[in-house]
Amino acid sequence: MKKTILSIISVMISALAFAQPPGFKMPEMPQPDFADLNYAGDDLEGHKLDIYLPKDGKDKHKLIVVIYGSAWFSNNFKNAAYMSLGKPLNDAGFAVATINHRSSGDAKYPAQINDVKGAIRYLRANADKFGLDTSFVGITGFSSGGHLSAMAGVTNGMKERTVGTTTIDIEGNVGGNTDQSSSVDAVVDWFGPVDMARMENCETVKGADSPEAALIGGAPADNMEMIALISPITYVSETTAPTLVIHGTSDSVVPFCQSDNFSDELAKAGKLDRLIQVEGGEHGPVTFNATTFKSMVDFFSEQAGK
Numbered sequence: 001m002k003k004t005i006l007s008i009i010s011v012m013i014s015a016l017a018f019a020q021p022p023g024f025k026m027p028e029m030p031q032p033d034f035a036d037l038n039y040a041g042d043d044l045e046g047h048k049l050d051i052y053l054p055k056d057g058k059d060k061h062k063l064i065v066v067i068y069g070s071a072w073f074s075n076n077f078k079n080a081a082y083m084s085l086g087k088p089l090n091d092a093g094f095a096v097a098t099i100n101h102r103s104s105g106d107a108k109y110p111a112q113i114n115d116v117k118g119a120i121r122y123l124r125a126n127a128d129k130f131g132l133d134t135s136f137v138g139i140t141g142f143s144s145g146g147h148l149s150a151m152a153g154v155t156n157g158m159k160e161r162t163v164g165t166t167t168i169d170i171e172g173n174v175g176g177n178t179d180q181s182s183s184v185d186a187v188v189d190w191f192g193p194v195d196m197a198r199m200e201n202c203e204t205v206k207g208a209d210s211p212e213a214a215l216i217g218g219a220p221a222d223n224m225e226m227i228a229l230i231s232p233i234t235y236v237s238e239t240t241a242p243t244l245v246i247h248g249t250s251d252s253v254v255p256f257c258q259s260d261n262f263s264d265e266l267a268k269a270g271k272l273d274r275l276i277q278v279e280g281g282e283h284g285p286v287t288f289n290a291t292t293f294k295s296m297v298d299f300f301s302e303q304a305g306k
Contacts, residue, residue, distance in 0.1 A: 029079055032098075034130055039099070039122035040115070040175040046075030046102040047174070049119055051130050052086060054093050060133040061095035062304045065120060065152075065184070068098070069143025071211035072112060075103040084284075085140055085190070088293045092301065095132050097123055101148070104214040109230050112215070113151050114172025117182035120152070125177040136304040138186040140296065143254060143283065144211070146192025147232065150262070153187035153243055154235035161235065166225035186303035187243040188296045191283060193254045194262040195233040196220060202257035233262050240271040244299045246292050248281020273299055 032050035040047035054061055066086045068077040078098040086096040101115035120137060127134045141149040155161075159171045171182060193199060197220075199206045205220035205227060206212060213219055216226045228234045243266050247259035259275060266272035276295055281287035300306075 029083060032082075037122075039119045044075070044102065044106075046100045046106055047115065047118075048076075048078070049097050049099040049122075050078055050082070051123075051132075052082060052090050052096045052098070053131055054090055054095065056093060058093075060127075060131050061093065062133045062136040062138075062306070063123060064089045064094045064096050064138040064140060064300060065116075065123070065149075066096055066098045067101070067116065067139070067141030067145030067148050069141065069145045069190075070103070072104040072144045072215050073211065075106055076100050081141070081145065084142060084288065085293075085296070088297055089140075089300065092297045093306065094138075094300065094304075095130075104211070108217045109215050109226075110168045110170060110172065112148055113155070113170060114174045116148050116152050117171055118174025118177075120182045120184065121177035121180040122175050124180040136185050137183075138188070138300045138303065139184045140188035140190065140300075141192070142190035143192060146189040147194060148192075149187050150189045150192050150194050150232040150243070151235070152182070152184050153189075153241035154232045154237070156183040156239045156241060157181075158235070158239075161229060163228045163234070164225040166229060168226075168229050184241050186300060187241050188299060189243060189245045189259070189262070191247040191251055191254050191259065191287060192232075194231060194258050196227045196231045197224070198257065198261070199255070202255050202261075233265055236262075236265040236269050236271065238269060240266065240269055242273055242303055243271055244273040244276070244296065246276045246278065246287065246295070248278040248283070248287035250280050251283045251287070253283040 033053045034051040036048045066081040068081040081098040090096045099119045102111045124134045139149045208219035245259045263275040278287045
């Protein structure tokens with residue numbers, strides 16, 4: 001399962017090159033301005049981040065956090081986050097922070113959202129050192145990174161959440177900096193799984209061998225309270241950040257209904273910018289294209305007042 005998912009991600013990144021005009025050459029991976037910063041103050045690979053600053057001579061830049069997809073199986077895929085989504089944002093004048101997080105093999109949920117929030121607090125606490133203007137912090141990611149980005153957006157200001165008899169610590173204290181906010185101002189969710197109760201044929205949970213089972217440490221059908229707690233659709237409210245959702249209609253990994261249903265809930269709360277439905281779009285290929293990248297950049301620019 002893990003090898004299969006990671007091979008899908010490799011295909012997604014390769015698809016960026018095939019979507020370009022004839023003669024296009026895939027750019028080399030640039031060096032971050034700040035590399036392998038450990039936002040938790042430990043020695044875990046899953047707690048490192050990179051920062052890329054625009055080369056425009058400005059002292060400070062508004063920030064976008066970018067999260068890779070890996071079905072939560074990887075703790076070190078931040079380079080893929082930059083090459084897929086970070087570069088167009090960097091080119092548009094945003095500072096980009098690509099973050100690792102602990103994998104489902106390292107720790108069970110909510111460790112992953114605790115890591116995301118810890119990274120955001122770290123970036124705010126060290127904004128002057130890194131040339132960041134954290135008056136605006138956006139977040140985006142693809143696949144499981146879309147899930148974590150959406151989760152960050154729907155849990156602004158939330159410390160914990162209870163469903164039935166199960167309570168989870170949403171905020172956590174990874175890296176400390178608890179005097180800083182982990183809230184985000186805008187979200188772009190690229191085909192993230194957001195309603196784990198309807199991942200199988202848009203109707204029910206997947207089985208005990210699914211990525212979400214690995215994330216929670218048990219069969220989804222036996223842990224429905226936890227399934228609700230790992231699903232961003234559960235949390236949509238008036239405090240949710242404005243959200244743009246992008247998904248391909250031919251996605252065979254995360255069904256399109258995930259984004260369709262999530263968008264309905266966001267719209268009810270007045271938090272949906274729009275749902276971009278890419279006809280024939282797959283889990284990366286076709287869905288990643290010049291038009292959708294521009295839509296992401298335009299959305300963040302508008303939200304940031306650029």
